[in-house]
Amino acid sequence: MFGYYLLLAVRSLRRAPVLTALMIAAVSLGIGGAMTALTVFRAMSGNPIPAKSSQLFVPQIDPWGHGHGFGDEPPDQLTYLDAQQLLRNHIAQRQTVMYAVGFTVIPQDPTQQMFDVRGRAVNADFFPMFNVPFEYGAPWTSDDDRRGSNVVVISRQLNEQLFGGADSTGRTIDLDNHEYQVVGVLGHWHPVPLFYAAADGRAFEDPEDVFLPFTRAIAGHMPWQSINCNKSPGSSWEAHMQSDCVWLDYWVELPTTADVQRYRRFLYDYAEDQQRSGRFQNAPNNRLRNVHQWLVAEHVVPDSAYIMMLVAFGLLSVCLINAAALILAKFMGRTSEFGVRRALGGSRGAIFLQCLVETAVIGAAGSILGLGLTWLGLAGLHAVLRPDIARLARMDGSDVLIAVVLALLATIAAGLYPISRAARVEPALQMKAN
Amino acid sequence: MRIHPLLSAMRHNKAGVILIALQVCLTLAILCNALFLIHQRLHDSNRPSGIADEADVLVVRNTWVGHPPDEKSLQEADLATLRRLPGVIDASAAYAVPLGGGGWGCSVRTTEGQRLATTWCSAYLADEHALKVLGVRLLAGRWFIASEFVDRRENDAKAPSSAIIVTRALADRLFPDGDALGKTLYIDRAAQTIVGVIDRLQTPNVSDGEPDMEYSVLQPDRYVGSSCNYLIRTQPGQIDAVAAAAPEALRKLDNARVIRFVRTFPEVRSKAYRGARGLAAVLATICAILLTVTAFGIVGLTTSWVNRRKREIGTRRALGATRRAILHQFQIENLIITITACIVGSGLAIGLNLWMIGHFEMQRIPLMLLVETAAAVVGLCQLAVLWPALRAASIPPALAART
Numbered sequence: 033m034f035g036y037y038l039l040l041a042v043r044s045l046r047r048a049p050v051l052t053a054l055m056i057a058a059v060s061l062g063i064g065g066a067m068t069a070l071t072v073f074r075a076m077s078g079n080p081i082p083a084k085s086s087q088l089f090v091p092q093i094d095p096w097g098h099g100h101g102f103g104d105e106p107p108d109q110l111t112y113l114d115a116q117q118l119l120r121n122h123i124a125q126r127q128t129v130m131y132a133v134g135f136t137v138i139p140q141d142p143t144q145q146m147f148d149v150r151g152r153a154v155n156a157d158f159f160p161m162f163n164v165p166f167e168y169g170a171p172w173t174s175d176d177d178r179r180g181s182n183v184v185v186i187s188r189q190l191n192e193q194l195f196g197g198a199d200s201t202g203r204t205i206d207l208d209n210h211e212y213q214v215v216g217v218l219g220h221w222h223p224v225p226l227f228y229a230a231a232d233g234r235a236f237e238d239p240e241d242v243f244l245p246f247t248r249a250i251a252g253h254m255p256w257q258s259i260n261c262n263k264s265p266g267s268s269w270e271a272h273m274q275s276d277c278v279w280l281d282y283w284v285e286l287p288t289t290a291d292v293q294r295y296r297r298f299l300y301d302y303a304e305d306q307q308r309s310g311r312f313q314n315a316p317n318n319r320l321r322n323v324h325q326w327l328v329a330e331h332v333v334p335d336s337a338y339i340m341m342l343v344a345f346g347l348l349s350v351c352l353i354n355a356a357a358l359i360l361a362k363f364m365g366r367t368s369e370f371g372v373r374r375a376l377g378g379s380r381g382a383i384f385l386q387c388l389v390e391t392a393v394i395g396a397a398g399s400i401l402g403l404g405l406t407w408l409g410l411a412g413l414h415a416v417l418r419p420d421i422a423r424l425a426r427m428d429g430s431d432v433l434i435a436v437v438l439a440l441l442a443t444i445a446a447g448l449y450p451i452s453r454a455a456r457v458e459p460a461l462q463m464k465a466n
Numbered sequence: 467m468r469i470h471p472l473l474s475a476m477r478h479n480k481a482g483v484i485l486i487a488l489q490v491c492l493t494l495a496i497l498c499n500a501l502f503l504i505h506q507r508l509h510d511s512n513r514p515s516g517i518a519d520e521a522d523v524l525v526v527r528n529t530w531v532g533h534p535p536d537e538k539s540l541q542e543a544d545l546a547t548l549r550r551l552p553g554v555i556d557a558s559a560a561y562a563v564p565l566g567g568g569g570w571g572c573s574v575r576t577t578e579g580q581r582l583a584t585t586w587c588s589a590y591l592a593d594e595h596a597l598k599v600l601g602v603r604l605l606a607g608r609w610f611i612a613s614e615f616v617d618r619r620e621n622d623a624k625a626p627s628s629a630i631i632v633t634r635a636l637a638d639r640l641f642p643d644g645d646a647l648g649k650t651l652y653i654d655r656a657a658q659t660i661v662g663v664i665d666r667l668q669t670p671n672v673s674d675g676e677p678d679m680e681y682s683v684l685q686p687d688r689y690v691g692s693s694c695n696y697l698i699r700t701q702p703g704q705i706d707a708v709a710a711a712a713p714e715a716l717r718k719l720d721n722a723r724v725i726r727f728v729r730t731f732p733e734v735r736s737k738a739y740r741g742a743r744g745l746a747a748v749l750a751t752i753c754a755i756l757l758t759v760t761a762f763g764i765v766g767l768t769t770s771w772v773n774r775r776k777r778e779i780g781t782r783r784a785l786g787a788t789r790r791a792i793l794h795q796f797q798i799e800n801l802i803i804t805i806t807a808c809i810v811g812s813g814l815a816i817g818l819n820l821w822m823i824g825h826f827e828m829q830r831i832p833l834m835l836l837v838e839t840a841a842a843v844v845g846l847c848q849l850a851v852l853w854p855a856l857r858a859a860s861i862p863p864a865l866a867a868r869t
Contacts (some may be wrong), residue, residue, distance in 0.1 A: 055767040069748075073575050134693075136531045148529060148724050209532035255620060258568075264654050267619065335826040337746045339503065342822075347495040347752050347759075350489055355765035357485035361770035364482075382657050412751070416744035450482065 034389065039389035046361065052394070055358045059328045059398025059443050062351025064405025067427075067435045069337075069344035070416075071410060074431065075424035076236070080223035083163060085323035087287050091118065091299055092321070093274045095306075096262045097314035106317050107260060108231045108330065109278040114302075119155075123298045124284035125291065128155040129246050131280050132232050133254045138206040139194065142328040149190060151207075151242035152229075153249030159185070159216075161285050162228070167191075169201035169216030172245060176215075180247035185216040190241040210252070212244065224424065227323050232258060232283055236420040296320050352446040359394070360450035363387060367457050374459035384455040388444065391451060395443030399436045406435060475489045476799060479771065486767055487807040490843060491758045494811030495818050498839045500749040502819070502831045507746040511739035515564045515731075516680070517668035522555075523731040524698040524705055525563055528711055531726045533692045538617065540720060541690060545595075548696060549718050551711050553704030558595035561689040562588070562670040564682075565738035569670030574682065575652035576640055585639060588669035589653065591618055591687040592631075600667070605634055607647045607662030610686035618687035622705025625684050631662040635680035653683060669777070672738050705730055760843075761850040768796060768854035776861055783863035796855035797848065804847040808840040815839075841855045 045052040079085050090345075094106030102449050112117070115129045133151045157283065158164070159171040168191075172183045185203065191200055204211045218239075222371045225235035256279045265275035270407070286292045295431050303316030321329055363370075413425040476483050528544065532663055541559055548557040552704035562569030570591075590596075593629070597609050604703045614629045630653065637646035637660070649660050663791060701706045715723045729737075772779070779792055819831045 051770060053767055056760055058763065060757055065755060083790050100757055134529075134531060138531065146531060146724050148726055260571075261654070264656065271672055334741070336741060338647065339745065339822075339826060341825075343496060343500050343749060343752050346492065346757055350492045350496070350756055350758050353489045353492065354759055357482055357489065357763060357767050360482055360485065361767050364479075365770055365774055394763055413744075416740075416747040418740045418744065421741070453481070 033385075035387045037389040038393070040386055042389060043392045044366070047394065051358060051362055053081040055355050055362075055394050056397045056401060058351045058355045059394060059439060060401035060405055062355075062442070063398060063402030063435060063439045064409055065344045065351075066348040066438070067402065067406040068409030068413065068425075069340045070434065071406065071427055072413065072421070072425050073333070073341050075224060075426075076337050076466045077327075078224060078357075079324070080225055080227045080327075081162060081323060084090055084161075084285070086415050087285055088161065088288055088323050089295070089320050090326045091122075091282055091284060091295070092315035092319040093299065093303055094314060095278070095279045095312055097312070097317075100204060104317075105329075105362035106309045106319055107278040109260065110280045110282050111276055111278050112273045112280060113391040115274075115280045115282055118282060118284075119300065119303060121302075123295055124286055125329055126157040126285040127283065128158040128161060129282050130154040130228065131249070132229065132234070132240070132257045133244075133249055133286065134257065135242055137190075137194070138209065140206070144183065149207075149241040151238040151244060153246040153254065154243055155246055157285075158243065158283075160206065161283065162366050163220055164224075165219035167217045167219040168199040169214070172215050177245050177247055180245055181250045182210065182212045182248065183245065185217045185218060185243040186214055187218050187239065187241040188220060189238075191217045203234070207242065225327060225329060225332050227332075228281060228283060230327060230332050235327075235330070235332045236424065254390050274399050292320065348442065354397075355394070355443060356446035359391060359447045360453065363450045363454040364453070370454055370457040371459055374457060378456045379444065383457070387447070387451040391447030392440060394447075395440040398443055399439030402439050403432060404433050406431075472843045476802075477511040482493055482767060483803055486614075486764065487803050488847040489763060490804050490807035490847065491814060493756050494808055494840055494843050495814035497753055497756060497832075497843065498812075498815040498831055499818050500753050500823065501839060502744045502835060503828070504749050504753075506829070506837075507742040508567055509737075510672070511735070511742050514666065514669070515735070516600070516602050516665060517564060517731060518603070519582070519702070520731040520735065522700050522702055522705055522713070523599070524700060524709055525727075525729045525734055526595050526696040526698065526716070527568065527693070527726040528696060528716065529693040529726060531722045531724065533745060534722070536668060537692055541694065542563070544696065544754075546713050548698055548712060551708060551715060553701050553708045553711075555723075556598040557594050557699070557701040558599040559689050560695045560697050561591050563697065563734060564668045564670060564696065565672055565808050566670050566734050567738070567838065571655050574640065574681075574683075575634070575655065576649075578652055578655075578657070580652070580665075585636075587636060587653070587680060587681045587683050588671070590667065590682055590684045591689040592684045593686075593688040594685070594695075598729070599697045601699070602667055603665040604631075605663045605665055607631070607660070610684075612640055614686040615688055617690050618685075623744045627659065628656075628658050629661045629665055629686055630658040630804060631684040632660055633664055633666050633682045635661045635666065636683065637793075653685075657687075658683075672753065724776035727767060757843075757846060761846055764800070764847055768800070768851050771859070772796070772854050772858040772861075775858075779858055779861045780863055783861065788857040792861070793855050793859040796851055796858055800847055800851040801844070804844045808844055811843075812836055812840060 037193050081088065092106040092108060093110060095111055095114065096107065101438050119127065119129055131153055131168060133153055135149050136146050137149055138146050154301060156174050157172045171183065176183050186205070192196060194200070194205060195203065200214045200217060205214060221239060226237060227237060229235060229237065259279040261275065262279040263276070265271045265277055285294060286295055299318040299320060300316050303312060303318055306312040308317060325374045352462050362363050373383060408427040410427065417425065471609065530540060534540060545559060546555050548554060570589040572587045572589045574585050575586050576584050592610065594612070594615055610629060610631070615625050616627050630651065632646065640646065640651070641649060646660050646663055651658050651660060666680050669679050672679050698708060698712065709728050709730065713728055716725065783792065815831065815836060816868050822828045823830065
C-alpha cells in the first residue's frame with residue numbers, strides 16, 4: 033500500500049511541477065537557513081570535554097568586594113596570593129593554576145626565521161585533568177613543578193614544524209633565548225570551545241603550542257597577557273605578586289558531589305579567614321562553576337550567534353507556513369479526486385495516509401536540497417565570519433541527521449492541517465457537484 | 467458593493483488567507499528587526515575612529531626576542547629608521563591602537579575617595595610624535611608639552627605624569643556642562659588634570675553597540691616594552707611602498723625580533739569589524755531569502771486560487787465584469803490581506819524588538835523604518851500578485867458556459 037501511495041504522490045507532484053517546486057524550495061530554503069545557523073551554534077555551545085565536564089570546576093574568589101567592575105560577580109581570575117593558597121592546600125584530587133604566555137621560537141637552523149608561539153604556564157596535573165592525549169613522552173613530574181624545571185610539552189603542529197614530526201622528547205628548543213627540554217608531544221587535541229582559555233577571550237582558538245611549568249614561568253618573570261587591577265600595584269614584579277590584581281586561571285577536579293561540597297566549604301572558610309585578617313573588606317563571595325556553568329558565565333557564545341539562530345529559525349517558520357499554504361491549496365484543488373476515492377470506498381484513513389505520504393515526499397526532497405543549501409550556507413559563512421568562528425562552520429554526522437529529521441518533521445507538521453482537511457472531504461457532496 | 471464577491475471569496479478560503487497573512491506578518495516582524503540590526507552593525511563599523519586620513523596610517527607590531535634590557539634604545543633606533551624611510555611623515559610607538567584590540571583599561575573617578583568608579587576608560591600612551599601620527603583634532607585646551615612626556619614600562623600600572631587629554635565623549639559624560647578643561651580626574655585612583663579635549667578617539671576594543679567606545683584618555687607617556695606597535699603616518703599614496711620597506715629596514719637594523727604583522731589602518735578596521743559585518747551579511751542573505759519565499763509563495767498560492775475559481779471568474783466575466791474588475795479583485799484582495807498582516811506584523815516586530823533589547827545589545831527600532839519596511843512588503847506582495855491576477859483577468863467569459 034505504501035508503495036502505491038508513493039507512486040500516487042510522485043504522480044500528483046509531477047502533475048503540478050511549479051507548485052511542487054515552490055513547496056520543495058520553501059522547505060529546503062528554510063532548512064538550509066536554520067541548519068546553517070544551528071551548525072555553528074551547536075559547535076560554539078558544544079561540550080568541550082564530555083567525559084569530565086561535570087567534574088572540572090573553576091573556583092572564583094572575590095578579593096575586591098561589590099561594584100569593582102564585575103558587579104556582584106567575583107572576578108573570573110585569581111590573584112597570585114589566592115592561587116598560591118589554593119595550590120598549597122591541595123584539597124582537590126587534581127588542580128592546576130595557569131596563565132597565558134607568549135614566546136619567540138628561535139630555530140636551531142639560523143637560516144630559518146624566528147616566529148612567535150602562544151604558550152601556557154600550567155601544573156603537571158593539567159594534562160591528566162583535561163584528558164590531554166600524548167603522541168610522544170608524558171607530562172613533566174610534580175617534582176619539575178616544585179623545582180620550576182626547564183621542561184616543555186609542545187603541540188603536534190610545533191613538533192611537526194621544528195622536528196618534522198619525529199619523537200622529539202629529550203631534545204631542546206630555544207624559547208626567548210632560553211633552552212627547554214621537550215618532555216612530551218601532544219596528540220591531536222582541540223576542545224571546542226577552548227574552555228580553560230575563556231577568560232582570555234580565546235574560547236575559539238587552537239590550544240597553545242607550548243606548555244611549561246607554572247613555577248618556571250613565575251621564576252622567569254614571564255609577563256601576563258592581561259591583568260585586572262582594583263588599585264594600582266607597584267611597578268616591580270614582586271609588587272604584582274603581592275597585589276590584588278587578578279590574572280590567573282585555576283581549575284580543580286572534583287569527582288564526587290561530596291568533593292564539591294568540601295571544596296565549597298574550603299573556599300568559604302578561606303575567604304572568611306582573609307576577611308578576618310583584614311585582607312578582604314567583604315564577606316565571602318565565591319563561585320565554584322563546572323565547565324558548562326563556566327562557559328555560560330563567561331558568555332562564550334556571543335549574542336550574534338543567538339541572533340543568527342533566532343532569525344534563521346524565523347525564516348524556517350515562515351517557509352513552513354508558506355509550504356503549509358501551498359500544500360493546502362494543492363489538496364483543496366483535488367477535492368473532487370478525494371471525493372471520488374471516498375465514494376469508491378476509500379476510508380478517511382486511506383486519504384489521510386495518501387496525503388501524508390505525499391507531504392513526506394515533499395519533506396524528503398526538501399531535506400536533500402536543504403542539506404545542499406546548508407553546505408552552501410556554511411561555505412558562505414567561511415567567507416564572512418571571523419576566522420576562528422568560521423572554522424566551526426562545518427557539518428558533522430549529527431548535523432546531517434538533524435537536518436533530515438527536522439525537514440521531515442517540520443514538513444509533516446506543516447502538512448497536518450491540509451491533510452486533515454483533505455481527509456474530511458465528503459464523498460456524496462463531491463459526486464453531486466460534478 | 468464591488469468589494470462583496472471578493473470578501474465572500476476570502477471567506478470561502480479562510481485557512482489559506484490566514485496562512486498567507488501569518489506568513490506576511492512574520493516576514494515583516496523578522497525583516498524589520500534584521501534590517502535594523504544590519505543598519506546598526508554597518509553604521510558601527512563605519513564610525514570614524516578619530517584618526518585623520520586612516521588610509522595613510524600603518525601599524526607594525528614588533529616583538530623583541532627575550533626581553534633585552536636596552537629596549538628603550540632599540541626602540542628609539544627603530545623609530546628613527548622608520549622616520550627616515552621615504553614616504554613616511556612620522557612614526558610613534560604605541561601600546562594600543564584604536565580598534566586594534568588589547569590595550570589598557572582604566573577606571574575613572576571624579577572625586578578622590580569615591581568607592582565605585584564613575585565609568586571605565588581606555589588609556590592611550592602618547593609620545594611626542596603621537597599627535598602628528600594620529601592626527602586627532604583638539605577641540606579645547608592644548609596638546610602635551612615637552613616636559614610632560616615620561617617613559618612608561620610594561621608593568622607600570624600607575625601613570626607617572628599628571629596631565630591627560632580626554633575625548634569629548636568622556637568629557638561630556640563626566641562634565642555635562644562642558645567645563646571639563648582643567649578639572650582633576652582620578653584615573654586608576656591617580657590624580658590627573660585634563661589639559662585638552664579631543665574630538666574623538668575610539669578605544670582598542672569595539673564591542674557591538676557599546677556606548678562607551680569613545681571613552682579614551684591620552685597620557686603623555688612614551689611606551690617602552692618588548693612588544694609594541696609602531697604607528698606610521700605616510701604621505702598620501704605611499705602606504706604600500708612603506709608597508710613593503712618598513713619590515714625590511716627594521717630587520718636590517720636588528721634581526722633579533724619578530725614582526726608579527728604589518729597592517730594598514732583600513733585592515734585593522736576590517737579585522738575589528740569582521741564579526742559585525744559578517745552578521746550583517748548573514749542577516750541580509752536571510753532577509754533576501756525571506757522576501758523571495760514570501761513573494762513566490764503568493765504567486766503560487768494566488769495561481770492555485772485562480773485555477774480553482776476559473777468558473778466563478780468566467781461567470782462574472784460573462785455577466786459583464788471587465789478584465790480590469792477581475793484584476794482589481796485579486797489586487798484588492800491581496801492588499802486587504804497584506805495590510806492587515808502588516809498592521810499585526812508591526813506589533814509583532816515591536817514586541818520582538820523589545821524582547822531583543824532585554825537580551826542583546828540593541829536599541830529601539832525607529833518607527834520610520836517600520837513604516838517603510840511595511841510599505842515595501844505590501845508593495846512586493848502587490849508585485850507578486852500581479853502575474854496570477856493578470857492570468858485571472860485573461861480568463862474568457864465563454865469558459866463558464868463551456869463547462
